[in-house]
Amino acid sequence: SYTRTMPEPYWPHTCIEALPPDKRLEHVRFCSPFAAHLIDQNPCWLEQLEAGERLGESSPPRGARAREWIEAYGLDDGLRSFRNQEMLRIIWRDLCGLATLGEVFTDLTVLAEVCLSEALALHDSRMREKYGDPRDPDGRRQQLVVLGLGKLGGRELNLSSDIDVIFCYPASGHCDGPRGLSNAQFFERLCRAVIATLADLRPSGFCFRVDTRLRPFGEAGPVCCSFAAMEQYYQREGREWERYALIKARPVAGSREPGERLLEVLRPFVYRRYIDFGAIEALRDMQELIRAETARRDRQDDIKRGPGGIREIEFLAQGFQLLRGGRERRLQTPYLSVALDSIANLGLLPNDVVSRLRGHYTWLRQVENRLQAMRDLQTHDIPGGEALKRLCAAMGLPDSGEFRHRLDKRRKDVSGIFDQTWSEPKPVSGKAAEGMSGMERWQRRWAEWRDGRGRARGSLASFVTSLERRPMGQRAAARLDRLMPLLLRQVEEKRLEDEVFTRLLDLILTVSRRSAYLALLAENPAALERTIELFGRSAWVAQRVCRFPELLDELIDPSLGHHIPSMETLQAAAGRKLELQDEEAILAGLNYLKQATCLRLAVAWLEGRISASALQESLTDLAEVMVEATLHLAEGELRRRHGFIGQAGVAIIAYGSLGSRELGFDSDLDLVFLYDPGSGESAGERPLAAERWFARLAQRVVALLTALTPSGKLYDIDTRLRPNGQSGLLVSPISAFETYQMREAWTWEAQAMTRARPVAGTQELASGFEAIRRTCLCRPRDASSVGREILEMRERIRESHGDGNTPAQRLKHAPGGLVDIGFIAQLGILALACQHEEIIQATGAEGQLDRLLNAGWLDAAQHRLLQQRLAALRQARVALELQARPSDDGDSGEGVAALLIHLARR
DSSP: OOOOSOOOOOOOOOSSOOOOHHHHHHHHHHHOHHHHHHHHHOTHHHHHHHHTTOSSSOOOOOHHHHHHHHHHHOHHHHHHHHHHHHHHHHHHHHHTTOSOHHHHHHHHHHHHHHHHHHHHHHHHHHHHHHHOOEEOTTOOBOOOEEEEEHHHHTTOOOTTOOEEEEEEESOOOEESSTTOOBHHHHHHHHHHHHHHHHHOOBTTBOSOOEEOTTSTTGGGSOSEEEHHHHHHHHHHTOOHHHHHHHHTOEEEEEOHHHHHHHHHHHHHHHSOSSOOTHHHHHHHHHHHHHHHHHHHTTOTTBTTTSTTSHHHHHHHHHHHHHHHTTTOGGGOOSOHHHHHHHHHHTTSSOHHHHHHHHHHHHHHHHHHHHHHHHHTOOOOBOOOHHHHHHHHHHTTOSSHHHHHHHHHHHHHHHHHHHHHHSOOOOOOOSGGGTTOOHHHHHHHHHHHOOOOOHHHHHHHHHHHHHHHTSOOOHHHHHHHHHHHHHHHHHHHHHTOOHHHHHHHHHHHHHTTTOHHHHHHHHHOHHHHHHHHHHHHHOHHHHHHHHHSGGGHHHHTOTTTTTOOOOHHHHHHHHHHHHTOSOHHHHHHHHHHHHHHHHHHHHHHHHTTSSOHHHHHHHHHHHHHHHHHHHHHHHHHHHHHHHOOOTTOEEEEEEEHHHHTTOOOTTOOEEEEEEEEOTTSBOOSSSOOBHHHHHHHHHHHHHHHHHOOBTTBOSOOEEOTTSTTGGGSOSEEEHHHHHHHHHHTOOHHHHHHHTTOEEEEEOHHHHHHHHHHHHHHHHSOOOHHHHHHHHHHHHHHHHHHHTTOSSHHHHHHHSTTSHHHHHHHHHHHHHHHTTTOGGGGGOOSHHHHHHHHHHTTSSOHHHHHHHHHHHHHHHHHHHHHHHTOSOOOOOSOHHHHHHHHHHHHHO
């Protein structure tokens, strides 16, 4: 079946009564010369349709019938003959009053889907025989997805409509046939073959004109895109009109389940999580452009684009869908009729208004169908002469005067409803506003407020000076004029600190050329208030949003901070970025994912929804995902250039805060790279020895993680903990690493090993590292020697850093700071692991202290002191990172420092 299980769109019955059987043939011949021609050319068609009881009853087209025609006449001619016979049936039922408008829509839509699917199936089969199956890098078979948009997507196809489609496929890769065709090449050729079969004009006519201009980058872009390329395009390049287009998107042919998943990924682009007032301005602009174009070409009789036409009803409903669809899931539908029902049920328009709109739309669409039924031409202009007589007869009206009267009355009502619903806001009135620009008005208003805060006025003056140096379009200036009085009023009412006010002005200055953000803040008071609240809570949040304004979309999401992303969610999101073919786009996508996730975690902590410990674990998950993603990207690049390297593998080992799962917002990553040489040489056209192959791999991973993009860089990387430090190789064979750890490593390197764990690479090497770590940490040691060396190391660190010159350094290095707590845990592990191997399973201080308590090395009071101090320091560290409030690290630092000395000397 080519129909999906969806709410059935409702449209009223046809506007004429069912004609008596003896009047039908003459009526159809007069109203539709196209149908008359089909009857004359194929006298048996009506008999066949009547014999199959398909003229009097609803009986949508079926693929089995299409295949019978194809088997008899070949793909191109058979499909055209099938289409023409079905068109004759649909026109007959419509003109004779035997079908509702909804049935006509459904039959035409199903006909298009059948033709698409049959053409696609046959061409796909032929190409797979020639080139093999296209597969992704993991070997999964790929299939084309066809998304229908416009009236095809909305199941509202008219009698001579183009079909708007986007062709796409899940993942890049190559065919498994002998020619090695890429997936992009395979699907490009497949799509062009399908388009030719449907759209080329032949003696038997055509099936459907195919319009692919709604695809990413329009006519300048490839005919077929991967899912990852589409996601990246809409995230970075998508325009307002494309949001309107995607409202009606749905899979119509090919592999439909992946198409549904793609639309779910694109849903946030179409339906914003906040109430999207900026979309209304775009709707007004588009409609004004259409009206201006119609007037310029003197096409007032265009029932689709003219005033009060079909397009205005569609725009009116889509405006509500974009405005509130992110909040009201029921508005997220490709079907206009269902959208109108939801608009009425939500009380967005009165029921009687929705009923009138539905009636007007039904009548106008019937006029459109009967216009196009005459010659099978895509026309929307009311004709004159004989053609107008045919149209009046098709509409069951006595003459053109009555037709014109009804048309004008309906269009006038539609225009009135549209203008009243989406009218422009009224400008400020009054004598004070005369001759004064919007900027002058809000500056004068600010000067009238007497709050005695000269610094705030100075910030505003500096802001105005900077603003005047930036060219602004008329739309942006108008939006700024609406926003600034609202912002200044909030500043006055909330008595905001000067520092917070300056942060807000910095944001406005940053987005002054991005008028969509100005509109959002100006027309959505809740968004503005949310921004002010979070800017007041955290200078870090303000700095990040000002530096990367695209994060404003995240910031104003009401659910921001409520949902903590899991490792699986982050891996799936990163995986979609990796499917992009352009490395620059991949890095930009990964960086945005990192920035957006950090913002969500920061807000969750600021609002008390997550502890400092859980926050650090989530930041660690995020970093691991980024390390895995960059390793995947770097391995792919090396393999393309130099080939695979047998059974060899690599492992990335995390030390420090990443290894202990205690990462902060601005922490660097301590990484060590290990490899197994395997066969010793790669198998590509330009082979490399294993040592060079893995050295380049490690260098590439570090370069990707530290690369600067418009969305920032992922992380700073520290590789000094590798064997022999900075003088050692960047990547080590695992056998050499084991030898070094067992024979040459210092005590401080064993301390570092207590916090180390694998975070990316092959499982075999990860297990090998774990075995080395276990052997290293669990070998017998002299407890007094270990204690003495750890105290000496602590003194050397203190001599180097003192108690810290900054708040962050004091949290770490002051007596009883994070370093002291870590040293206590490491001392216990190195002294006790030979007897209690289980204590090395934890790499974080909190888990390590718990295991030392269970092993009896710490008593309950000592454990409680350390855990309370650790929790306080973590909380203070996060507060300091977010610049949320003065850090409070408790008052038990001296007790922890004394405990370290006591435990080291006992």
